[in-house]
Amino acid sequence: MNEDQLRLLYRQVILDHSQHPHHHGTLADGSHEKEMENPTCGDVITVQVKLSPDGQQIADIAFNGSGCTISQASASMMTDVVQGKTVQEARDAVYLFSQMITGKETTKEMDDVLGDASLLAGVRAFPARIKCATLAWKALDQALPGFPEKE
């Protein structure tokens, strides 16, 4: 492992998201939420969503909690990705993200769907940090209606 891999892991965009996370806070009128803990470090994250009246779309999203650079940046990026998406599109994004982090390569589809979040692919080189990256996505998945039947 070397400095280059470190730079790949901690890209500027990732550091920015971590220091100034998007959608950080709580929703006054959230409809669904899930709190999740990273068992290795004890970091806790809560993801809240507000679905549209027909229950199909993520009208608003927020996350709360503190954690490492990777978990905070990943949560922030996740909220950007799924804000305004349908529940199914959000689930698909969770799936793609998980595939990207645990897989070998980033496909064009991943790039398109995940946007900034595809930069977290650098976590692959640091297996011990994968749980940090996937925490918020898992929380979202479980917060959304239809879990775990859709798994």
Next chain:
Amino acid sequence: MAKLSPINKTDFPMWQGADAVPDAVYLDSAATAQKPQAVIDALVHYYTRQNANVHRGVYTLAEQATEAYENARQTVADFIHAEDTANIIFTRGTTESLNWIAQSWGGTHIQAGDEIIITIMEHHSNLVPWQQLALRTGAKLRYVDIDDQGLLDMPAYRAMLSARTKIVAVTQVSNVLGTINPIQEIGQLAHAAGAILVVDGAQSAPHMPVDVQALGADFFAFSGHKMLGPTGIGVLYGKMALLEAMPPIEFGGEMISKVEKFQTTWADIPWRFEGGTPNIAGAIGLAAAIRYLQAIGLDKIRDHERALTTYALDQLKAIPGLTIYGPQDAARRGGVIAFTLNGVHPHDLATVLDTQQVAVRAGHHCAQPLMQRLGVVATARASFYLYNGQADVDRLVAAVNEAKEFFQQ
């Protein structure tokens, strides 16, 4: 100050050979220790020259295996100054030892209204078994707090003791704060109140001389893998009167004297607690580890780690924004230093250190109530053993500074 060299790094294959990383810095011995060639050799010797089941065969090989296994028990008994080999039960490790006490002795001696005292610095394995025992029986679990130095609040402990106190369970050395607790005094007070003393020796037995009788321990638990031995082997020491009052909780082969269709008589102590084929290789490997440690001398190991800890505390304290938890004086702590760095999450810190080939732990160290008490979610932790030297500390400090720069640019 003369440069503090490792006592004997060359005995450890981890750093030897063409495919080794000779300058890898291992600072996570509180989690598990590296193994010297002598221990590996003992395992290979058992599996290649002595392998047979114990207490069963009449043939020579089985006799030899049994002798090696029982000799290991003697080595352990001598190591912690137990009264007799009968006081030594082989387990899977500290966790299993403590669970057995809680389930067996605890399960038959604890009732609603009794009190169990532990401390806020306990590892989950000396916490959850008591918590669950209390929940099961209706007993009350009480915690002794720490002061700002990470030392136990002894006046609070004294005040907590009463005729209701049945068990006092405490770690000899904290795996986070490093604090060395006054076990003797804690035990005397516990005994005066009529309670038994359970000592978690996971972080003490590997690093300092231990005399369970002088400590006044009624039960003492430790793990082989943290003291240069193999994983999967550990020890439960118990005073004979307590072991006699303790029903076995695992039933099967080896632990019986006679089985009839509707009743069984147990084997003698300690075998009645060792149901099934034991970890024979593990016990033999642990004995080899103990002999290795004894040849160096536990006093010498303690002195080395204390000097190294003093040096590390000084170096780390000089880093702005770095907080060290636990006693600031190395005389009161083992070779474990938990720390946090302002603005850098311990996970990120450990990742940067890893890229510099410096292995430290980051997380809650299986002590979440303590983390809460300290007001942190996680910390980084460096821990030392006899193969560490000043150069390792220097690499740690340099890497921490590098991480600081990296995240503050």
